[in-house]
Amino acid sequence: MDWNKTKTILIVVFSILNVFLYSLYLDRHNDAQSLKVMGETSIEESLKLDDISYGELPIFTDESYYVSADIAEFPEEKLKKFDDQSFTFEDEAHLISMLEVPYPLKNAKGEEQFSQFLATHVLNGKEYVLWNRDKEKKQAIFFQKVDDYPIFFNKNAMLTINWDEDENIISYEQSMFGEFINFNKKKDILLPIEAINALYSKDYLERGSTVIDISLGYSTHIQLTKTQVFAPTWHVRVKLKDDEIVDYFINATDGKVIEFTDELEEPEIDENVEDLEIENQGDF
Incomplete structure (x- = not known):
């Protein structure tokens, strides 16, 4: 047997087979992409x-x-730094705060300053994002975030801020999850x-x-x-x-x-x- 000739034939056969399989793959891939585009166009x-x-x-x-995540409790030692508030608890995981000194809802430019309030008056306040404000009820609802994504309408991951007729924040209710x-x-x-x-x-x-x-x-x-x-x-x-x-x-x-x-x-x-x-x- 002429081994060199046989080896050459095998190389040629496998090369043709590889080209065939690759062309088959491309055809199927293109068909799939076409179906996807058709589906999107149909929508x-x-x-x-x-x-x-x-x-x-x-x-x-x-x-x-x-x-x-687990529902978080509010450790008293972490709340001590908020010495201008008095706290009560519906239960271990739901906190109610009454501000001893009302906090202005808006700054001198007439802009709402929820972010500043959350950063200085609420435990882990930066973890919340505004969902809705209700001017008639004089309250704003915030959702706790997972990274930058809010948790929608979970009673254990919410913050409600309340203000008075003079547009001063007077209280809030809070719940949250841990890590x-x-x-x-x-x-x-x-x-x-x-x-x-x-x-x-x-x-x-x-x-x-x-x-x-x-x-x-x-x-x-x-x-x-x-x-x-x-x-x-x-x-x-x-x-x-x-x-x-x-x-x-x-x-x-x-x-x-x-x-x-x-x-x-x-x-x-x-x-x-x-x-x-x-x-x-x-x-x-």
Whole structure:
């Protein structure tokens, strides 16, 4: 047998096979990309047909963690530095503060100074972000954050600031979670357009409505005695034809719409605990 000739033939055969397999891979990859583009176009076209519009959508990474944390208590030694307040407790995890000296709601320029108040008068105040202000009730509601992402409507992760007729902050109510850890492995999350489509496909979006904002946060996924697990959640703010503003929340991993029954209650969610395993993945 002419070994050199045989070796040359084998090299040629394997080279042809590699070219064939690579071309097959490219064909399948291009087909998949084409289907993806068609799917996205279909969503956009469907929304357009129903006169549902949206602006420039945010860019987010397509992976995120579930996170977990324990409900935190308020150690008295850490509250001692706030010597211009008197504290009472609904329970160990819910604090009520009365300011002995009212704090101006606005500065000399007429600007609200919530950030300054949180930094100087509230334990771990920088962990909260403003959700809503109610001028009639004279109060503002803040949500605790996981990094820069708010936890939506969890009664154990909220801060409510109250002011008087003279626009002076006079009291606040606070609850919070302790250290957050990554829970389970990274999860693929829906793209913003897919979150909008989740609402549209379930008939939540009225004809002629406009998506005016979409942002990422967290909502309660599993609630145990003191430990809770939070799932990545899209917050979609929609303006209806009559100018009414409506807020929607979508689980960013499975597309389920989350409905909150009350601002201070937990969401109605029916999930299986068995499909998650606690795994500390390091910093979020």
